Amino acid sequence: MIRPATSIDAAPIAAIYAPFVDRGAVSFESVAPDDSEMARRIERTIETHPWLVAEDDRGDVVGYAYATRFRNRTAYRFAAETSVYVRATENRRGLGTELSLALLDALRGAGFRIAVAVITLPNDPSIRMHERIGYREAGRLPAIGWKFDRWHDIGYWSLDLGGEDPIHRPIDVATP
Numbered sequence: 559m560i561r562p563a564t565s566i567d568a569a570p571i572a573a574i575y576a577p578f579v580d581r582g583a584v585s586f587e588s589v590a591p592d593d594s595e596m597a598r599r600i601e602r603t604i605e606t607h608p609w610l611v612a613e614d615d616r617g618d619v620v621g622y623a624y625a626t627r628f629r630n631r632t633a634y635r636f637a638a639e640t641s642v643y644v645r646a647t648e649n650r651r652g653l654g655t656e657l658s659l660a661l662l663d664a665l666r667g668a669g670f671r672i673a674v675a676v677i678t679l680p681n682d683p684s685i686r687m688h689e690r691i692g693y694r695e696a697g698r699l700p701a702i703g704w705k706f707d708r709w710h711d712i713g714y715w716s717l718d719l720g721g722e723d724p725i726h727r728p729i730d731v732a733t734p
């Protein structure tokens with residue numbers, strides 16, 4: 559089941575996320591957020607953007623997806639950066655796809671126009687999952703992140719969410 563997240567989901571979300579901070583460069587953070595910091599992030603994010611969790615049959619959170627502003631300047635307000643994480647034991651069961659599709663629907667419903675996934679390279683599972691649901695590569699930045707004693711490249715994958723041009727909606731989306 560996929561449902562909106564609340565700060566009560568912070569502990570399982572922090573547990574799913576921590577390995578990607580502690581090992582490898584999927585995340586460019588260096589210290590994994592604890593439960594209370596994750597709760598703060600969820601609360602801040604859901605003021606303006608969707609954050610979803612996937613639960614298994616027992617009600618345990620096994621994956622999550624959320625969106626944030628892509629960049630802060632006003633003209634970027636219709637662009638959302640999307641992130642998706644699935645507990646390692648649950649990979650390749652379609653959860654990442656389901657979470658991402660639900661997130662894209664939520665973004666469309668909220669009036670966003672472009673979704674952007676920022677992927678540390680290489681990450682074939684993530685690239686394939688995003689391309690299967692319609693994201694397309696939009697460029698790479700070589701050697702942009704320094705983590706665990708080496709440089710890492712990132713790639714942008716974007717998806718046009720469709721919808722009308724926001725001519726008559728000057729600043730009504732995702733403006734904190």
Ligand SMILES: CC(C)(COP(=O)(O)OP(=O)(O)OC[C@H]1O[C@@H](n2cnc3c(N)ncnc32)[C@H](O)[C@@H]1OP(=O)(O)O)[C@@H](O)C(=O)NCCC(=O)NCCS
Nearest residue numbers: 642643644649650651652653654655676677683684686687
């Ligand atoms: C990327 C991620 C979210 C995918 O979630 P998932 O639930 O495992 O993916 P799905 O089961 O929905 O897979 C969809 C498709 O993606 C591709 N894919 C997923 N995992 C793959 C793997 N390990 N190897 C190759 N392709 C893979 C396949 O094309 C798959 O379709 P298929 O199983 O029918 O062949 C998950 O691997 C993950 O959490 N990775 C670590 C965190 C991360 O990298 N997040 C993205 C940051 S940008």
